[in-house]
């Protein structure tokens with residue numbers, strides 16, 4: 001059996017001053033996982049810190065991403081940043097459709113699909129988030145919502161080009177995210193992941209890495225990451241300190257060895 005090489009990374013959201021970003025990079029860059037072959041690590045700072053964090057983690061195996069991009073490459077879009085600009089700053093990944101952007105900043109399935117296509121066009125790894133709200137979950141609409149979000153998100157990517165599009169999806173139940181989030185049971189995650197992976201095959205005819213996010217913590221990380229259809233962990237609060245991320249990477253890679 002092939003040993004799994006999980007994606008493990010963190011989204012800083014609107015957190016960290018430059019000094020705090022530097023400290024994160026110092027600890028992660030100095031850890032035994034800076035050049036880790038057993039996992040693909042990534043960190044997604046605020047747009048202002050992408051350049052600084054990319055520079056600080058240069059030469060390591062940690063990919064740096066940006067939390068949002070516009071779907072156009074340039075233009076009259078005050079306050080936005082484009083995929084080429086994110087790349088210029090050192091980003092290798094673009095986070096797209098996080099539930100906080102869907103809930104609070106008007107992100108729709110349509111804009112998610114445009115942004116995912118823009119990221120791929122520019123050679124960024126697109127990390128697309130999907131997830132059901134608590135109302136959708138309680139109404140038994142989880143499967144329908146995940147199908148809609150997945151199919152639309154992947155619909156504008158050119159899957160036929162010479163380059164294989166680098167697209168990751170993260171299933172993040174909205175009800176499990178953040179300080180009021182309820183951690184999802186690993187059995188529940190395993191079932192949803194198996195269903196979402198079927199959707200990849202029917203929608204785009206291929207397998208895509210599928211990460212889990214939402215209240216991942218040192219207690220549940222190994223159980224989640226070792227489930228067969230879970231290709232990685234997308235972590236918020238428990239990895240904002242680099243030592244938290246390092247601890248989870250250590251536990252998960254040991255468990256998978």
Ligand SMILES: O=C(CO)[C@H](O)COP(=O)(O)O
Pocket residue numbers: 009010011012098172176177178179181213214215216234235236237238
């Ligand atoms: O973006 C997330 C992962 O970084 C996600 O929102 C989960 O946040 P958490 O519940 O604080 O882990």
